[in-house]
Amino acid sequence: MCAPKTLLKKIQKSDNSHFDVQSLSSNKIYQVNVDTTSCNCSDFPHIYLCKHLVAIIHYFEGADLKPQPLSNADKVSEPVVSSSLVQ
Ligand SMILES: [Zn+2]
Numbered sequence: 001m002c003a004p005k006t007l008l009k010k011i012q013k014s015d016n017s018h019f020d021v022q023s024l025s026s027n028k029i030y031q032v033n034v035d036t037t038s039c040n041c042s043d044f045p046h047i048y049l050c051k052h053l054v055a056i057i058h059y060f061e062g063a064d065l066k067p068q069p070l071s072n073a074d075k076v077s078e079p080v081v082s083s084s085l086v087q
Helices: 051-060
Strands: 008-013 018-023 029-033
Touching: 008 051, 018 051, 029 051
Parallel strands: none
Antiparallel strands: 008 018, 018 029
16 A cells, blocks of 8 residues: 655544644644545645645545444443442
């Protein structure tokens, strides 16, 4: 798997359409909205595209951008049996 050479530290999925992208060069965190394909960095208003948006589209390739069913994401915790009952 070849990753694009972008100055990105990490990408965090905030919800199904929002991603937080941390820039390596500035330590700022940019918010990318894949629904509207926009980003709040300073590059975006000039060219309506930026490395953050490109990186997210590249990494996730649209596959992870759809709403996904919650299957085993949340484990149902078992009720804890109190040991004080066993004596
Ligand atoms: Zn951006």
